Structures are given as C-alpha cells and as structure tokens.
Amino acid sequence: MLYREAGQFKTTYFSDMAVFRLREDRTGLAVVVVAAYGLAFVGTDFLLQAVLIPFLVFSLAAIGLNILTGYAGQLSLGTGAFMGVGAYSCYKLMTAFPDVNVIIWILVSGLFSAAVGALFGLPSLRIKGFYLAVATLAAQFFLQWCFIRVPWLVNYNVSGALDAPLRTVFSIPVVGATATSQARYIVVLTLVIALTWLASNLVRGRIGRMWIAVRDMDLAAELIGIRPLQTKLLAFAVSSYYCGVAGALMVFLWYGGAEYDVFNINQSFFILFMVIIGGLGSLIGSFFGAALIFIMPILLGIILPALLVPFGLSIGAETIEHLRFMIVGALIIFFLIVEPHGLARLWQIGKQKLLVWPFPY
C-alpha cells in the first residue's frame, strides 16, 4: 500500500484537524504502539531495562523541555533540577503515604515541579534568550543545593540518597528491587504514551498556538491580546510537570534509587541536546532526539566490536567507549549541518517526498 493523500478528502473541519490526517499515519502509529507493548513480552531484560525504559524516560523529559524551549521559545538549563524536584517530591509522597498507588504519586509529583518551574519562570517576563538561560541556571544550582543540604527530602537517611521502596500496582511490584523490568517497562510506556497524547492535544490547540506566537514574535502576540507572562509561566509549569514526572520515573522505575548528582547540569545539557537534535517544536522529534543521543551509543557499543571481529582486531572496552563518544559527536554535527531543524524536519521532508513518490514533486 502506498503512502498517499489522494482520495482522503476532509469533509469536516473536525477531521481536518486530526493529529494524523492520513490513514497511513494512523496505522503506522497503531503499529508502533502495539509493537512497543509487544516488546514487553519478547524483549530481554537488557533491552527493557537498559535501553527502552531510559529511552522513554529521556523522551518524556525531552518533551518537557521541548514544550518550553521548542514551542514557547524560552531557553532553560534547569531541566535536571526540575526532574529532581519531581523525584524528591515523589519520594516524600510515597514514603509519607505508602498505601496510595505509586502511579498516582508519580503523576502528582509533577505538580510540585510544575509549581517550582513556574516560580523560576518569573524572570522570563523581563529577560530572554541567553540571559534567561542564566537565570534558569540559578534554579539548577539552588535546587541542587537543596537536594544535598536538606536531609528532610530523603527522610534523614544516612546515605543521603533516594532509595526505591517496594510498591505494587494490582499487587504486581513496579517499584523496588523485586519489580521485574517487564512490569516497570509497561508502567513507563503507558505513562509516556498517555502524557505524549495530552501534550499533543495541548500544543495543537489554543494554548499551543499562543506559545508559538510568543516564541515567533512576543510583541505581536501581546498586540493580539495574549498575556505574555501568563503564557510563558504556563509553558514553564507544563514543561516542568513533564520533567518532574520523567525525574520520578528515572529514579524509581529505571535506576531504582539515586543520588542528588543525577540531577546536575550535565543532565540539563543532555536533554537540551536531545531537543535540539530531535527538532525544536516537535513532539516526535523529542523521541528521535532521545533515540539518537541515548540509544545510538549503546548500539555502537554492540556493533563496533562485532565489526572489528572479522579483521581479527579486538579493542579494549575503554577504546570503544572513546570511539563511541567521537562517533556520536560526529553524528550530532553531521545532522545539525544537514538539517539544523532537527531529525523531525528530516522525517517531515521524507514523508512529503513519499507522498508524491516516484515523482520529484
């Protein structure tokens, strides 16, 4: 079956406004979702625990940052810290009220990071671009200081680290040492799908248009009645919500415990790279970016040694590690040169071409 727009006429504005206007796109999405759930049953522990769960967690954080930076145009370097707020609030909530379903606490913990994010978004009324980035850097350092210095956040435990107590959903452990990677994966996947769907609703409607308007030209946005501060703060809040949930998932469903330093500035940059490589202002780009930056090095780690075997070469793990960094670095530069608007744009162009294939246009 070919990828074609022909014959799929939109007779109502409603159907014309759907996310996926083409039947092929909808089918494609359904296949991906089914396959993703299928992997829970056929995937190895390594695949689920070390590849897919982190990929989904990073994708969610990237969506969060993309809402703020890609859609609303506000540069932030506080992503790591906002993820931390989610993780620490989730820890406090699930230890204070152990009987409440942990998924509820994961979702609620995002509200705390949303509030903190909106607070640190206040300077955005006055400052833009790099200056705003510096202001969010202040958030990064201040919050990280709190994670280290406020022992109340980790219930005064001596290690100062977050641990993952056993928590179950339908009496299946999903958090804690006994949780299987299958159970964790299904929980993470479901949350990421649901939150992505909500984000896509938001960015396609009035709020998303207002964010883009503020990004493209904030003065003109104000002249058509958009309140700049509210609009930006909402972007900070929603963005930090996503980052917060991603942070909670990261600690409790991926790492199974963590120290404050996973929420450092490197994490913020890591997510920012994903967003830029994937495509600013694109939700699907957030997934592409997370895949390129997180999965690509893992693949290289597997493929490189295998490639060298036929030549009778064997290189040390350390050299492979270095090679990985170099290749991923080169790929990032390559993609940025080929398409500064990110992988999402390449994807878009590819689909456009396919629509009219085999004709050039």
Next chain:
Amino acid sequence: MRPPLQPNRDTDNTLLAVENVSLRFGGVKALTGVSFDIRKGEIRAIIGPNGAGKTSMLNCINGFYHPTDGRIIFKGEMRRKMRPHVAARGGIARTFQNVALFKSMSTLDNIMVGRSLKMKAGFFWQLLRYGPAIEEEVAHRKVVEDIIDFLQIPHIRRTPVGRLPYGLQKRVELGRALAMEPDLLLLDEPMAGMNLEEKEDMARFIIEVNQQFGTTVALIEHDMSVVMDLSDRVVVLEYGRKIADGTPEQVKSDARVIDAYLGVAH
C-alpha cells in the same frame, strides 16, 4: 498658540479621542500636542511625510508606547499606561508597517491565533481536546475559513507565512486583525510595497470591512489617491504636530498641507 480642548465633543459618536498627546524619546519629539478624534464607523486616515510620527501615534493608541503627556480616551474611558494586550481586549486590533506575523505558523494558524481571546475552553478540556475544547476549535475554524475566503487566500491556507510574498503577508496580517473582530482597526501602511492590483484588492477589503461589519478604521497611507478614495476624514501630521484635519477635500486644498507634505513628497 494651540486652541483649548473642545469641551463640546460629541461623546456619543466618538470612539476614540486623542487629547494633547506628546511623545518624546530622549531628545526626539515624536509627537507634540496632537489632538483629534475618531468617530464610530468612519475610515480615518493619518498622513504625513516620513518621520512625521504617524506610526508613533498608532503605537500610543494601542498601548505599545505611553504618551509622555496628554490622554487617550477610548469608548469614553481613559486608561493611563494601558498595556497592548489590554488594548486588544478592549477591541483595538492593528497591523504593522513591516508585517509582524508569526513566521513559522501557517496562514490558518496565524488567523486562528487571532481568535485566542474569543476562545474560552479551560486548560483541562484543552488537554483532552474534547468537549468544549474541540467544539470551540471547530466553531472558530469556521470563522477563520470565512475570513480566508473573504480575503481570497484559500490556496495559501497551509503555507507557513514566512514563505509568502510580501503582499500576501499583508493580507494574512489583516486577516489576523479581523479575526479579533475589533471595534477599532489600526492599519499602518496596509498597501505599502504592493502593485496596483494588490492595492485595489486591499482597498476593497478595507471598504467592505468598514461597511459590512461597521468596523471603525484608522489607517496610515502615503498614496494620496488611495487616501482620497477611502477615507471620510484625514489628519495630517508633520514633525510630530497636527497641521490639518478634515475631509479629504478640505485637507487637499489646505495651504500648509500642500506646502509641507504634498509639495515636498511629490
């Protein structure tokens, strides 16, 4: 000597009154003691040589600049330091001398975003894109499609506006302003840089908007023939001061206008 403010202003018919407005940027006097009014339902032109302060005047009216002196009364209400988004909520829309569209958005979305103020569905409905959110989206989309048809630009519906030629961008910008259903529409040189045909289209749109919807229009324009054809009354500015005010015929035969504006510019 400037005449005192007229106390017998016809308040019922006046949509906007500019009283003694001055605007300074450091040493530059962009406007000095300018007074005039705009009546409901009229097309009011503001003309004057380059740098006369026309754009600055519009900027004061919609709260982009705040006059250093004087006051602006809109719908019988005076607001000091009104912010542009408050002006927009009050029913003032405008277009810019150098198009200010949202470049990455399509024509459709640019006009749709002009409806933002009219859309009420709350955050949680928006999240679900269900119920009131989607109903409202469809309803406003219809209005936007009507505007697109009215401006005869259905073929560029989905084109990102950054890729459109200048003349069409100006049209889309008018569409975005119309989407706000304003009481007062401020147009800053809506026909600048257009060819004759495009100018005629634009003039027709302005007249139709004015007559069909009763929208009051204030426009800045350099092309005198357009001004004479379109406007009910004309204000002439020079070096930030008002030098004439009246019907096109009156203004055209005013010695100071001929001297200062028409004589120099043409």
